[in-house]
Amino acid sequence: MIELLLAHFESIKVKEAASKMRQTLGLEFYLAFNRFIAFYLPHINEEEENAQLLLWRLCSDEELLAAQEGIVASQMPDEATESLKMMIPALSQDEVANLLGMAKKSTPPQTFQSITTLAQRLLGAEEWAAIKKRLEIG
Secondary structure (H helix, E strand, O other), X not given: OXXXXXXHHHHHHOOOOOOHHHHXXXXXXXXXXXXXXXXXXXXXXHHHHHHHHHHHHHOOHHHHHHHHHHHHHHOXXXXXXXXXXXHHHHOOHHHHHHHHHHHHHHOXXXXXXXXXXXXXXXXXXXXXXXXXXXXXXX
């Protein structure tokens, strides 16, 4: 759904600002975006209120970590970068440090360097300094 929305939005951007087609496409995009939100929010609510609680109750921390590592490992580099761009600013300092610690252990050095460069760009200087110290990276 997101890919379709993005493609639709890109098709709007190439139209002349005052064109009738751009207005029509803009309205279609607005309506499609609202349909997406109407679908997505209940999905997220279900995850937060039910699925996560079940996972925490039924799985060990090690099992959950292994599943998370598997998900991360299955992503293509561009997909992983886009996910990290959304995740890193939304995570607490501890969560970012844990995420980067996992990446340090499970990714090649070049990949880890790319991830840390992205994190540094997305975080404030003070927060980044604290995370670097915690992870013992230069």
